[in-house]
Amino acid sequence: MTDQDTSPQAIPDREPPVQIAHLRKVLGGRTVLDDLSLTLRPGEIAALLGPNGAGKTTLIGCLLGLLSADAGTVRLWGEDASALRAETRARIGFVPQTMTGFTWFRVGELMAYLADYRARPTDTEDRTWEEWAALDPTARIKTLSGGERQRLAIVLALRFRPDLIVLDEPVASLDPQARYDFMRLLPAYARRTGASVLISSHIISDLQDISDRVIMMRHGRIMLDMTAAEIAATVRRLSTPPETEWGVETIADQGADGVWVRGWHPALDDAAAGAGNILLPGDVERLFLALTR
Numbered sequence: 001m002t003d004q005d006t007s008p009q010a011i012p013d014r015e016p017p018v019q020i021a022h023l024r025k026v027l028g029g030r031t032v033l034d035d036l037s038l039t040l041r042p043g044e045i046a047a048l049l050g051p052n053g054a055g056k057t058t059l060i061g062c063l064l065g066l067l068s069a070d071a072g073t074v075r076l077w078g079e080d081a082s083a084l085r086a087e088t089r090a091r092i093g094f095v096p097q098t099m100t101g102f103t104w105f106r107v108g109e110l111m112a113y114l115a116d117y118r119a120r121p122t123d124t125e126d127r128t129w130e131e132w133a134a135l136d137p138t139a140r141i142k143t144l145s146g147g148e149r150q151r152l153a154i155v156l157a158l159r160f161r162p163d164l165i166v167l168d169e170p171v172a173s174l175d176p177q178a179r180y181d182f183m184r185l186l187p188a189y190a191r192r193t194g195a196s197v198l199i200s201s202h203i204i205s206d207l208q209d210i211s212d213r214v215i216m217m218r219h220g221r222i223m224l225d226m227t228a229a230e231i232a233a234t235v236r237r238l239s240t241p242p243e244t245e246w247g248v249e250t251i252a253d254q255g256a257d258g259v260w261v262r263g264w265h266p267a268l269d270d271a272a273a274g275a276g277n278i279l280l281p282g283d284v285e286r287l288f289l290a291l292t293r
């Protein structure tokens, strides 16, 4: 990697990489995404969390223009996601949940084939992902294990130095060492290249460490969209229902286990404890479990 920006898009973008407004998607007669709005800013790393069936993959499909919106708009750098120019499409690196196809290729052949096919040159100086993946270039793709295919999908998506990286559960089949290394390399790489990242995963502890922002979905809607720091500072679990004058909003009621609130100020901690509350600081994993129960 050189410090010089070798990407063809050195001019700052006027529009955000992702801008979704009032998106609705119906699949099989069911509303799977419902009035969903989301903006991703340049260089931001956003974690997309949600239980099975929440709509994460559908949202990613709409974002990439693979699925059409039934209502609302999806724009990438100001362009309609369903009609992106080839140059704009080449700015996106997408890692799908599972990589299918291309089974007859060898690893090295597929890399070369896709490098020719893309409207953007491969970053040949930066071997971050090739080194991380440690794949045999002569191996046939049909012989790769699930985790090796996942590594390949990551290399194929990222070696073009994308400006927008979209990852749909990229680590599910990686071994612990590969996952650990990936979760350290990804934010460093994004910071270095200025890429924006949207990453979905069920492994919350991974995401909370690397993301600037946590987006929690359920039933096709965004339930919470905050930075991890905001969650730590302004979200608490109280053991008793909050006093109204504290000016907080209840976001999840766990009955005997207490109430999650947002809009908290750390200066209230002592007063709340003095009133007999057992306070739990905002924590992404516990909050997710409370919101999606």
Ligand SMILES: Nc1ncnc2c1ncn2[C@@H]1O[C@H](COP(=O)(O)OP(=O)(O)OP(=O)(O)O)[C@@H](O)[C@H]1O
Pocket: 027, 028, 029, 030, 032, 050, 051, 052, 053, 054, 055, 056, 057, 058, 059
């Ligand atoms: N083609 C389809 N026809 C009907 N329903 C669909 C279709 N594709 C997805 N769905 C439904 O849409 C909902 C959202 O699915 P989606 O794959 O987006 O969820 P997800 O949040 O990615 O889940 P997971 O964590 O399990 O990957 C699910 O209830 C799913 O059954």
